[in-house]
Amino acid sequence: MDLQRNTIDAIIALLVFLTVSVSVNCLTFDVTKYGGKPNSDISQALAVAWKDACAAPSSAKIVIPKGLYKLRKGYFMGPCKSPIEFELEGTLQAPSTANGFQKGDGWVTFERINKLSVYGSGTFDGQGKNSWGTQCARTNYCGQLPVNIRLNYVTNSVIKSVTSLNSKQFHYIVYGGENLSFKNVKIIAPEDSWTTDGIHIGRSTNITVTDSIIKTGDDCISIGDGTKKLTITRVTCGPGHGISVGSLGRYNNELPVQSIYVRDCTFKGSTNGVRIKTWQGSQDSIATDMHFENLMMYNVQNPIIIDQEYCPWNTCNNVKEKPSRVKLSKVSFKNIRGTSATAVGVKLICGGYSCQNVEISGIDLKYNGNGPTKSVCKNVKPMVSGYVNPAVCKQ
Numbered sequence: 001m002d003l004q005r006n007t008i009d010a011i012i013a014l015l016v017f018l019t020v021s022v023s024v025n026c027l028t029f030d031v032t033k034y035g036g037k038p039n040s041d042i043s044q045a046l047a048v049a050w051k052d053a054c055a056a057p058s059s060a061k062i063v064i065p066k067g068l069y070k071l072r073k074g075y076f077m078g079p080c081k082s083p084i085e086f087e088l089e090g091t092l093q094a095p096s097t098a099n100g101f102q103k104g105d106g107w108v109t110f111e112r113i114n115k116l117s118v119y120g121s122g123t124f125d126g127q128g129k130n131s132w133g134t135q136c137a138r139t140n141y142c143g144q145l146p147v148n149i150r151l152n153y154v155t156n157s158v159i160k161s162v163t164s165l166n167s168k169q170f171h172y173i174v175y176g177g178e179n180l181s182f183k184n185v186k187i188i189a190p191e192d193s194w195t196t197d198g199i200h201i202g203r204s205t206n207i208t209v210t211d212s213i214i215k216t217g218d219d220c221i222s223i224g225d226g227t228k229k230l231t232i233t234r235v236t237c238g239p240g241h242g243i244s245v246g247s248l249g250r251y252n253n254e255l256p257v258q259s260i261y262v263r264d265c266t267f268k269g270s271t272n273g274v275r276i277k278t279w280q281g282s283q284d285s286i287a288t289d290m291h292f293e294n295l296m297m298y299n300v301q302n303p304i305i306i307d308q309e310y311c312p313w314n315t316c317n318n319v320k321e322k323p324s325r326v327k328l329s330k331v332s333f334k335n336i337r338g339t340s341a342t343a344v345g346v347k348l349i350c351g352g353y354s355c356q357n358v359e360i361s362g363i364d365l366k367y368n369g370n371g372p373t374k375s376v377c378k379n380v381k382p383m384v385s386g387y388v389n390p391a392v393c394k395q
Contacts, residue, residue: 106150242272249282324351
């Protein structure tokens, strides 16, 4: 017995030693040690801290402690020599105007980094209120506004627990990413904020979004071309425009979208629940193997929608008679329940190729009004099984 106890004590001591060793080996770069002070601009201090941390020979951590810190623009470029952490405990605050930003810019950009961890109880405050306008999404104006956080070619990384608040445009853009996870993040902007998508993912592989809350003025999550192996679970969306594949087909040479899984999510008062949208008169492309399962809808305007006649603001007049040429296949909607704010709970409007291998099962959507819930269908013959309300594509 004594020998066993001694062995256990030795193992515990070894684990403690290893833990301390890892902590010691993780070099810390506190922005306040570089001259950064609360309620002042820390752009220069943070840039220097990043440069030093990125060049560190072993794991490094940048720390922004509690307090409010102003940041004109942050561009954090890799590759770094070792894994790097970005711990945000305070609030980083963007300028209140978009002066000095160009189309496609991020206010905070992480680029070409492997093994990046962004985490903490802090907030990226984009101060977008003065930038949102009713004409924003109809002109090039929105394109000139900075994204709160861009993740360009970031791999084997995690974004955890931080908050993105009031972005001037999209909150997060993931482009060229691989093996990237979002966990327990909060994304917040008012319902009337234009083009403030929560997370937009494009040309990326093996991305996960879990246990997160997204309240915004546009898509909670939007999925662009070239996205593969995306899993979204236990996300609460609303207000916002739902979780959307697309819009697709607007540009030439778009890459296929495939292996999309949306499970165990909740939608509250959003304009859409789960949606696939492709442009009318679009170019040829493919979206396949998309599955939406175990979802709850609370007063959602369009709980289930495929829209291959997507054409916002009447911008498609010259192609209105031309169908979408995005091929949709292997799509399933299963175990989706709750309430619809409109009489049409299921809308499947497919394009020129028609939608192939669409499965509908276990749907129970009640209309929050007078009368039954309905479905609308075009160019689709879904395979229906189990209890389904409303009756889908019934001739």
